[in-house]
Amino acid sequence: QSVLTQPPSASGTPGQRVTISCSGSNSNIGSNPVNWFQQLPGTAPKLLIYNNNQRPSGVPDRFSGSKSGTSASLAISGLQSEDAADYYCAAWDDSLNGRYVFGTGTKVTVL
Amino acid sequence: QVQLQESGPGLVKPSETLSLTCTVSGGSVSSGSYYWSWIRQPPGKGLEWIGYISYSGSTNYNPSLKSRLTMSVDTSKNQFSLKLSSVTAADTAVYYCARLKRVAAHLDYWGQGTLVTVSS
Secondary structure: OOOEEOOOEEEEOOOOOEEEEEEOOOOOOOOOOEEEEEEOOOOOOEEEEEOOOEOOOOOOOOEEEEEEOOEEEEEEOOOOHHHOEEEEEEEEEOOOOOEEEEEOOEEEEEO | OOEEEEEOOOEEOOOOOEEEEEEEEOOOOOOOOEEEEEEEEOOOOOOEEEEEEOOOOOEEEOOOOHHHEEEEEEOOOOEEEEEEOOOOHHHOEEEEEEEEEOOOOEEEEEOOOEEEEEOO
């Protein structure tokens, strides 16, 4: 069902920089802003990045987003133990009368 | 601070209808700046967008669920609801309600989620 493709896992040691990719198509990432969500174990997803690279109030500036063409990326700089979570990209998709689509999800492990 | 809270049965029998309500506090479902959305997550799996409803009652459903879905909004109670008919075990999931901001289409506030199990 997921229209956006992410790597299943990523890892790093504390302090490292980790990058997560999100690949889509012209009807979603290519045409609309990308959002990123963080889901800590047992909790609801939390908005991390919206409009490709904007951080909601309270989100540390260690998290940054970018977009190019039909792909997007989330970078976590200065990785911390509390960043261990599942991360999902998402975007509006203009096909099939419009729908919101999520990525397949990436599990980040802090070694 | 906007808060959303899902409520409804945690167990539904196969072939019956799953019904959930989301109560919004700290904000109004009557605002034209937002769509009121449902998302689900099967155990151990990823997120699936179910659909949204606006304050006026206009809807947009996931095509894969459209034939079984009905959403409604009650502005007097500041609530919106979901009904999914003819459920099977594949509909077992944590169901989240969330607010979708129309500008730049992003889900900015989420409920805590409620697990609905389909089983006889």
